[in-house]
Amino acid sequence: MLDRIWSGWRAAYVTDGPSRQDGHDAAGSVFTQLLSSGAPDEETHIVHRGKLVFAVLNIHPYTSGHVLVLPYREVADLSDLTPDETTELWATVTRTVDAVRSAYAPDGTNVGLNLGRAAGGSVPTHLHVHVVPRWTGDSNFMSSIANAQTLPEALEVSAGRLRAAFGRHLPADA
Template sequence: MLWAGWRSEYIVTAGEPDADGCLFCRLPAGDDEETLILERGAFGFAVLNRYPYTTGHVMVAPYRHIEGPAELNADEQADLWRLLGNAMDAIDTAMHPDGYNLGANLGRVAGAGVPGHFHLHLVPRWSGDANFMTTVGDTRVLPEDLTVTWARLRAASSRARDASPE
């Protein structure tokens, strides 16, 4: 038996309406370290997932509350892709994954934990990363605490931004 107590908060509240409104609309008003925001852009932000599939699981969302990618304007599209690239650079620098899964769950039936506010998932993967557990046991195996991951990626993200020609 494996125990992942930190997941219980998500499991218990999944599917319940958020009393404080949309998570992605609320996060930017908070402190970066408290909310796990890695980077803020002009039109969106990158945030570490509090309920990750793997260590380093990042989400990228626009500030504007929209349901799907077709509603993004050109500025939002460009900013989200820039934020996504910066997050990948930070993860590559800090964690050296062997690959990534990138995607969006559009709608509750598609697996969206926050339906109604479009966001992308960037999930680092490693050879032999034991993610079969998700399929057979609905369990995640994470070797590192979220606050440690946030600090590593935030530091790597700053280094990546400082080194990139803009």
């Protein structure tokens, strides 16, 4: 028998039209706003900057070390990327997986995109690739029943670990 957990709060997300909850307003996506803020990387949790692409910690992580890799330019779909952005994006995803493995030694890693609001994209106007370290048995009753997650370290600590790992695994000009 299939157990069901009521999640009526999701109805508003599914039925509401585009709004601020899609992470975008007149000033651009939350990522565009982050980049234009002028705040230091230590404050914004940016862990790597390339020529066309950067990596930043997810401030609502599934687990410690959850990184987003995205182009500086705000685009919604893979087909909107230039060839150079596509090349750097995927090279940076690969390097981010290496950095996450080095910093966290997970049992596995999830890599994925949610393209479009219906696909679960929380910021559908600014394409971003999730890199999520995973451990055997890392899902528990807190996320399944209590709609809560437990994270064992602060974002600042995660960012420091990942910056160090990027430094060990990436060429300086990457």
